[in-house]
Amino acid sequence: MELNNDEIRRYSRHLILPEVGLAGQKKIRSTSVLCIGAGGLGSPIAMYLAAAGVGKIAIVDFDTVDYSNLQRQLLHTDADVGRPKAQSAMETIHGINPNVEVVPHPTRITSENALDLIRPYDIVVDGTDNFPTRYLTNDACVLLKKLNVYGSIFRFEGQASVFAPHLGGPCYRCLYPEPPPAGMIPSCAEGGVLGVLPGIIGCIQATEILKLAIGIGNSLVGRLLLFNALDMKFRELKLRRDPECPVCGEHPTIKELIDYEIFCGIPHETVAAQANPDEVTVQDMKKALDNPGLGIKVIDVRKLVEYEIAHVKDVPLLPLSELPKRFTELDPNRQYYIHCNSGARSMKALEFLREQGFKYLKSVKGGITAWSDEIDSSVPRY
Numbered sequence: 001m002e003l004n005n006d007e008i009r010r011y012s013r014h015l016i017l018p019e020v021g022l023a024g025q026k027k028i029r030s031t032s033v034l035c036i037g038a039g040g041l042g043s044p045i046a047m048y049l050a051a052a053g054v055g056k057i058a059i060v061d062f063d064t065v066d067y068s069n070l071q072r073q074l075l076h077t078d079a080d081v082g083r084p085k086a087q088s089a090m091e092t093i094h095g096i097n098p099n100v101e102v103v104p105h106p107t108r109i110t111s112e113n114a115l116d117l118i119r120p121y122d123i124v125v126d127g128t129d130n131f132p133t134r135y136l137t138n139d140a141c142v143l144l145k146k147l148n149v150y151g152s153i154f155r156f157e158g159q160a161s162v163f164a165p166h167l168g169g170p171c172y173r174c175l176y177p178e179p180p181p182a183g184m185i186p187s188c189a190e191g192g193v194l195g196v197l198p199g200i201i202g203c204i205q206a207t208e209i210l211k212l213a214i215g216i217g218n219s220l221v222g223r224l225l226l227f228n229a230l231d232m233k234f235r236e237l238k239l240r241r242d243p244e245c246p247v248c249g250e251h252p253t254i255k256e257l258i259d260y261e262i263f264c265g266i267p268h269e270t271v272a273a274q275a276n277p278d279e280v281t282v283q284d285m286k287k288a289l290d291n292p293g294l295g296i297k298v299i300d301v302r303k304l305v306e307y308e309i310a311h312v313k314d315v316p317l318l319p320l321s322e323l324p325k326r327f328t329e330l331d332p333n334r335q336y337y338i339h340c341n342s343g344a345r346s347m348k349a350l351e352f353l354r355e356q357g358f359k360y361l362k363s364v365k366g367g368i369t370a371w372s373d374e375i376d377s378s379v380p381r382y
């Protein structure tokens with residue numbers, strides 16, 4: 001298949017690179033990529049791959065666009081808020097390069113569908129933001145012998161690699177055999193992320209994909225690239241394949257996809273959806289605030305920076321990190337409703353205070369986010 005005149009004009013800056021040339025551009029066009037996630041990493045990845053002329057790009061993302069995504073997820077515009085990310089991504093990609101075939105999958109990648117989703121593609125790129133999906137992507141790629149172009153970001157730091165045990169390199173499990181304890185590593189939603197950071201890491205992933213498609217240069221197989229934006233420094237770690245790795249080692253114990261939520265210690269949504277006796281709703285919290293006679297005190301355990309962004313009137317701040325030295329300011333015989341941003345940290349605060357002998361504690365489900373959605377929209381969401 002030759003390039004037509006329009007393609008020759010569009011890709012001319014590639015074509016004049018001797019390392020790419022006509023042959024390389026044809027290889028790019030014949031490459032298909034499955035991008036898992038159309039978020040911070042997925043945005044630069046999909047946009048640059050489309051511009052570069054990758055023939056087929058599939059986008060898996062079950063989520064819809066939120067205002068808080070726009071700070072870094074350039075695939076989506078202000079007008080896309082509330083729309084499915086896979087759909088918005090497809091339109092943006094077509095706007096950049098209508099020659100690219102885009103396959104949107106507005107669905108969650110699961111152990112049931114992962115192999116079927118991944119099988120048709122040459123390269124998988126990991127733009128996920130959570131551990132279950134990352135392990136799932138890794139294991140599925142190892143089982144199918146697919147290149148897995150990995151990237152992750154948090155606050156001001158990011159990392160990237162290419163996992164390819166079938167080419168002699170390690171996999172994600174060789175590097176991280178065990179997931180961190182559930183709740184130990186905050187997500188970007190909890191810990192924040194500098195908006196440009198996924199742009200940098202995602203562009204590194206896109207670069208690796210183009211090199212792999214053309215077959216030039218030295219890939220990140222066997223190397224972990226670490227980036228720190230505050231120091232503006234890159235470091236590199238050599239990675240070795242672990243012969244004991246449960247999925248890519250000599251005697252693998254994982255021969256099919258498992259339950260990754262359980263593996264990562266995360267309760268199933270169906271379980272989580274059931275009423276938790278330790279939780280109250282934001283409606284209950286409003287009742288407590290409106291009726292001081294009930295004797296229920298509401299406290300906020302978020303960080304000061306979050307409190308400055310948004311807080312509920314008359315609710316004092318007592319950050320979770322300061323609880324171990326400040327819990328004596330509270331009365332163990334009093335009833336407390338504890339809130340944070342989403343309901344996760346307030347549950348940790350509840351568990352801590354319970355260990356200190358507090359008896360009447362509830363965690364506010366959904367935290368100040370639910371408060372903003374259901375009670376008072378003048379409180380900003382973040």
Ligand SMILES: [Zn+2]
Binds near residue numbers: 165246247
């Ligand atoms: Zn491995």
